[in-house]
Amino acid sequence: MFQVAERRRAQLRELAASYGRSPDIRSVAVVGNKPMDPSPERARAVDDCDLVVRVNGFRVDDEGDAPTYGRRADVIFFNRALRATPWFFTGYRERLHLLVEPGRLHWEPDSIPSWWPQDLGQVHMDNDDLTIPLSVDMGLDSVAQGLWATTGTMAAWWARTTFPDATLQVVGYSFLDAPEQTRWDHSSGDDCLVGPEHRLALESALFHGWVSDGRTTIWP
Structure with a gap:
């Protein structure tokens, strides 16, 4: 079982790296999707990385925009409750789409929304590889408690554990400074409620704990 899981992770690591600027992923x-003010330095830090991971209804800078969110999107973490933005399906054939399915542990059906492109080619993430070990890191039991991390935290934890020698730039996560929030504001589209299955204070603490090893930079 352990060898099978390690083989899955190695295969996914190789697949994800093939979408980056270089197969040697060092950054x-x-x-995330919080609204942000323009910052050429932050946008450049995103686009200069070997691999750029975005989440759900993401936003990128269009031609002529003030540099804010960066322009690259190589790997997309998303779920079935996706609220697609104008950028989500643009150029989707050139990106790797990783579908997280924590709700499959309890109630979520395995059907795919009919409005997604039939050739999206999403890879379904195994809960044994992602949801459950991440919950253990946060002190949660996803099976017994029905609690799990947000898709954004899943994306960051996956990046950190999949490329353990790479530096990590964390951008656009509102709960890092406001873990008490009960609604999400988005860089594009309407706001919405934070799901009852999430514990943002634990997610915030997890991220801040990563900074101590010098590999992770959190942008305000």
């Missing part, structure tokens, strides 16, 4: 940016 990864993971970008």
